[in-house]
Amino acid sequence: MAFSPFITKPSSVSEIMLQVLFALIPGILFYVWFYGPAILVSMLLASLTALATEALMLKLRNRPVAPFLKDNSALLTAWLLALSIPPLAPWWLVVVGTMFAISISKHLYGGLGNNPFNPAMVGYAVLIISFPSYMTHWLTPDGLGDITLGFSDQLNYIFHGILPGDIKLDAVTMATPLDTLKTQLHMNGQMKTILDMPIYGHFAGVGSEWVSFGFLLGGLYLFFRRIISWHIPVAFLVTLFAVSGALHLVDPSRYAPPLFHWFSGAAMLGAFFILTDPVTSPTTPKGRMIFACGAGLLTFLIRVYGGFPDGVAFATLLMNISVPLIDAWTQPAVFGRKDRS
Amino acid sequence: MFSALLAMAAIAITLGAVLGFAAIRFRVEGNPLVDKIDAVLPQTQCGQCGYPGCKPYATAIAEGAADINQCPPGGEEGIRKLADLLGMEFKPFGSSTVTKPKAVARIDESTCIGCTLCIQACPVDAIVGAAKQMHTVIAAECTGCELCLPPCPVDCISMVSIEESTGNWKWKYPVYALTPSQTAAP
Amino acid sequence: MRKLYTFHGGVHPATCKTQSTGKPIAKAKLPSKLIIPLHQHVGHSARPVVEVGERVQKGQLIGRADGHVSSAVHASTSGTVTAIDMQPVAHPSGLPELCITLIPDGLEEWLELEPIDDWQSVPHTELRHRLRNAGVVGLGGAVFPSDMKLYAHKHKIKTLVINGAECEPYITCDDLLMRERAAEILAGAELMRTLLYADEVLIGIEDNKPEAIHAMRSAVIAGKHANMEIVAVPTIYPGGGAKQLIRVLTGIEVAAGVRSTDLGVQCFNVGTAYSAWRAIRFGEPLISRIVTVTGNVASPQNLETLIGTPIIELVAQAGALQGTNGYIMGGPMMGVLLPSDQAGVIKATNCIIAASDQLFPPPKTVLPCIRCTRCADVCPAQLQPQDLYWHARAKNFTKAEEYHLFDCIECGACSYVCPSNIPLVQYYRFAKSEIWAQQASQKAANAARERHEFRESRLEREKREKAEKLAAKEKAATKSEAAPVSDKPDTGPVDETQRKIQAAIDHARAQAATIKPKNTEQLTPQQLAEIADIEARRARIREIAQASTDTHTRE
Incomplete structure (x- = not known):
């Protein structure tokens, strides 16, 4: 107590992060419902790795460990990364991705608050570039495939890479709806017939549409708790909707409807949880809109024309680079200086 | 082939004409760099840099004859500004350089014999007095260059460092430890 | 209903005001001594016009306004000046400033005041002059000399804003002042409106002070004040900031470095309006103000406090409690932690909060x-x-x-x-x-x-002139053809100067050795006292000179 203000509002970084973690729960519940509990194992693995890496890096950087471990930011990175990679991934994939995210993309840039790129997305990008085949094998949602793996079978695969009997990995996994769409379109499939395939569920994919819905619920919670502002999710989703909708109107046989883009892949997770990471997004309202519009456009372009199954991660990273520029360009007018500056 | 050559020649001539015109039209009198450097220097005119004043030092820097770390009154902040201005690396003071807190000269009035030597030495006319009259320093105008000290035959001039007061007091840079247990009151 | 504007942002900290609003304003006890700083306002320090040992009356000028932006300082009570020296003041630095220490004699003997019954007939320059000499400065915390703000220059002032918002937690001095002395505040506002030729007066009060709003509204009706309106503004911190209140009441935004008068608005605190009124109507200089004493004390309350009352003595009256680990001057949002509890209350002191770990955790x-x-x-x-x-x-x-x-x-x-x-x-x-x-x-x-x-x-x-003169001389010399060639070496003049200086030094030394001051021995105690007195005065003058150069450098 040396200088004013002598009173503070009870709020903390760790509480904010905790709220975000809490908001992820509906999506996770849907995830478990459709893909089995394997995701929980991934999340646990990622969490432990993240905390251990965080502690190690803090020690190496000669920083106090306890206050930073308690800020929950490492946990959030771990959860987001675990939710972005296939649920049935070998343990080392999760561990390598998380370690990279925390050590290289967070601590080498100065730790909490100083990283220019979203750590979880950096981890994801490294994994999809380094281990593309592991990253494209998604568990077949419950009820779609012939074989359903039990929890012990899933654990066995995660830790030992062994599947029961002579089941092949391909028999229990499949490409994501986004990936399938791209392949089918490549083989000159018609949008209508493709979307009638069982994997597409009601409109965007069995499982993925419900998981996305869960993230949407969580995102709304964050908005009403004023943890995030509306600018980024709204601008992102509207851009994605507008671009995909326009092209869908032009050529419905080649371009998927906008709702498909909203509810498949990581669109909802990205809109509410990844792009809204305060550290790596702009600080001005106008800047946030520009940032999210850019991310929406890039996501769409990468999804439709790019080589990767989903575009959210790369769109996020590309827009992360431009944050300082966007911030500098979108400084709002100061009190009493509206006409002058 | 021939037309290409002609075109190139035409462009060269035009651009040359523009450059020539600009050189005459926008001609800058004097050396602006010297003035820019001079603006950064503290204007104590003390000669500690080895030059007879701030302007000569600025000229020397601009010509590359002097280093940017020869001005003790400017402090490290001054070196940083010079480095910024000239696009050079920051260079710390040499080991022999001593930087002192800001001070002003004060004449002990009972010892002063009124010789006017200090008045002649003062680079900024901050000493008033006349022959055989008591001299005094206008504290507000004194740059603290100490040039009046050596000529005084009776050693009646001393440097009085400027004390901190509520007028020149500054808020301090916040200091805190990252863990509450280490927090010390700044 | 008046249209109100909003400003961006703001927070809602716990107001903590009810603690100190329960009791009416009480008069603080006469302290054992008063430490009155000469620099309590924006601008140049006042110049002391009394001597150590001098007896002063209550309200007597002890520091004269010095320079364009400055204000006068007065004796808060009758008594004896015991020191004019550097003392710790209510400033976050804890550095000393020139203060006049006054030991009260308990008689509270007023100087003969010069009240004005009909101020409307007095020229405005005279009114402003009186305000300056009465030491009236902004009591909202800015302590800018009020007389300077009460001059519209060539600007047309549309709105005079009187600030009774008091948005900072804990502080209730303006609230109580408005509850108890509404009529005089309004009279002061009317005086200010006249001096500024303002069209209307808007008095903004946050809506968490219904009693004050009621009292002020009744006073407007009772006093038949035209063009004056009490406006209840939403309670939000910092809604009582001058810029924010002006924005809320008029929609005008005054940026930093812009004078509000350029935009047709001027703003004063309610306490300033009250003091200005007392100064003009009754001739009372600003020697006391209402101070909220709250926080870790037994009975938080508002005390009408003499300027210069030591903080520690003031807090004692509200019942100091165990666990107090510091004193905050002002509110918990913008106040300063005082390095010394011995410093005197100044014109800017609106509130003293006794701080403890329970109230303000580390x-x-x-x-x-x-x-x-x-x-x-x-x-x-x-x-x-x-x-x-x-x-x-x-x-x-x-x-x-x-x-x-x-x-x-x-x-x-x-x-x-x-x-x-x-x-x-x-x-x-x-x-x-x-x-x-x-x-x-x-x-x-x-x-x-x-x-x-x-x-x-x-x-x-x-x-150049010397050379020209020499050339002219030489020319004249060659003309007369009788120029004796000087055989003096070139270094002659230098030697000459040195010789002269040496002679002067020798002379001075010889004088110092031979001539003894006649009057340094066998002095009467009276003479000794006189010498001490002169020495003290010299020291003080040096200090003042020092202080004034300091303020110069600060400008």
């Missing part, structure tokens, strides 16, 4: 900024505090200024909401004072350069 662990922009969301100046922090922390002052550092009003809302507990305002204060210091030294350097260049050209000119 600061929490500071984490890095996560750019969450909660600070930007609450900033009433619409700044980007996270960017300002970034640049101030890096000591990149040019950048900080580019991001409008000087538009920051230091309200503390950003630090209040920061989840990383960063002392943001402290960084801004640091950056501001560094920039001020740099500007001052730049100004000094420019002045030095000018003087140096002038000197150079003067020396050049003298040399």
